[in-house]
Amino acid sequence: MATTTSTPRVPDAPPGPEGLKQGLSRGPDRAFKMLAGGSSAVVVALVVIVGVYLISKAWPSLAANGASFLTSREWSVADPDALRFGIAPLLWVTVISSVVAMAIAVPVAIGVALYLTHYAPPRVAKPFAYLVDLLAAVPSIVFGLWGARVLMPYVQPFQDALKSAFGWFPLFAPTAVQAGTIFLASIVLAIMILPIITALSREVFRQTPVGHMEAALALGATRWEMIRTAVLPFGRPGVVSAAMLGLGRALGETIAVTIILSTTTGAFSWSLFFGGETFASKIANAASEFDSPSKTGAYIAAGLVLFLLTFAVNAIARVIIDRRKGFTE
């Protein structure tokens, strides 16, 4: 990660005899440039097309919306003449479930990555790394079913303990939701984003300049001190970008969250032990019954916010990486 962003720019044409430049290298060079440029253009075009699609479908419903889109907790979209929908609870559940997932996954991922790169003997490291990567190959519906059927009974006593010990704190307040809490969804999300954060962090830590590490050790640092002074500062931007990639996945995860998370009615609660819907699970829950354009538009408007949210997360990640670049060189 870090090294790719700091690659020096290659001059357009290498210095050489005039004939060579024009006759031999220019043709393939140009063709490749066009191919590469074309690929990038396709990606940009795709993002633009998706964005335009979302906006064009969502706009009529947003214009007809009788409630405040950003702050309302209402969601009644069945009657095209009385659309009232707002995304406040969706935004909260989406963000808090992903943030808790990050809080669980990032420290674990860093630990795993450090163990693999600096502690584990190669004979152990290889199969272990392979196992972590295998976790990424598990389809999300399997994670969802596993979370709802297998993990849930084990998480419940832990939740109950947290509720009775810290129930005064709004995030841990007891609620009527028994089965699929945001907390459970966060744990499963954490497991799902663990492999990507681990794999990227591992690569970054592995690239720590040997000179830095040896210098630290030569000054009498223990292995932990060496990691703290040489490896972690070097790897920070890479870890941040890895975490942001994981966050992007957690924000948009659909099927596992839809299966796990219980929806709720009535009074809202800030508690982690409450249920709710994320943007993605809300759309998934209703997708089979999109029977009118205005209703579809309301859900697509929610999708648009998720799109923008993911966009913002990635932008923030870029800013952090760029700002920290100075550390790495």
Place this chain on the structure above:
Amino acid sequence: MKVRQLARQTGLVGLVLVSSLALAACGSDNNAGDEGTADSAAVTAGGSDIECGEGGTLNAEGSSAQKNAIEQAIASFEEVCPDITVNYNPTGSGAGITQFTAGQVEFAGSDSALNADKGEVEAAQARCEAGPAWNIPMVTGPIAVAYNLEGVDELVLDAATTAKIFRGEITTWNDPAIAALNEGATLPGDEIHVFFRSDESGTTDNFTKYLNAASGGVWTDPNGKSWPSSGVGEGREKSAGVSEGVKTTAGGITYVEWSYAKDNDLGIAQIDNGSGPIELTAETVATSVATAERVGEGNDLALKLDYATQEEGAYPIVLVTYEIVCSAGLDEAATAGVKAFLTHFASPEVQEGLVEIGYAPLPEDVQTDVLAAIEAIA
């Protein structure tokens, strides 16, 4: 380099894992189909007068409530008309009607008849060109009020009490209102945990229709495909989610298709419609459907169920799903295919086979009319 290699390897292993899972899934599907169809197909093949036409592929889409029924019918149909392939995509009633009116599928499955207020009747007629679209009732699926309460094998509820439970006005199992309906039973003081469908569903629509019609004003919300905000509880995805929720939660209660309640060994409440407690059986459901009013004209067999019926032995919470077909206008092969398949689906042998998977057969007189309507498709 290593990462790339690894990624490739993991990808491969993932593929193997996924495909073996998929294979396992297919395998179990087939088995389930075979069990139910073996006997019914044999009978149909015996006295069959189904004309298969020249064969081809029929595509249908819609209601997921009738998914298991239509899959069973498709499996046995393969032996009747091997040249016709029927594909059913259970994407939901709304999606099915949309695809039907867009001309993408030959017929649609829907939990409710075409709705004139939404313009569905006109849109469907425009698609068929040569004639109106008909609603043909095909599968009746009772909705069970399923519960998980240790030591209570029999539970009687009525509409008003059920409505109060699902609105949160009754919160414990030994509430006097429940006790009054269950004299002699020992009810624990457990809290009631309500589960509802978090996705939009025809089951919710019909259940709220029932509560609205029969609860004597306790349930005030109009019916709808999504659970109203005045209802209480915890929403789980699809029928599998709510039944799993009840199964794992002591004191849980939900409304769910009969088959899910049976498969998960949940308690099924008897419903007192005013004439005494009625157990959920194929007969009590048929009695209820037989009392339904015909609201369609001629061969359009749209039914209006009387949820507040006090008919003796009529289980009131019933979902009727329709096949929505063009009365005329499809090309010759498709018309023959649709007629052959629906005739097979409506035949007594197939209908009776549905009981095993949690549906109830059509009552006799409705079935006669259904077969007549299918015959009249041109």
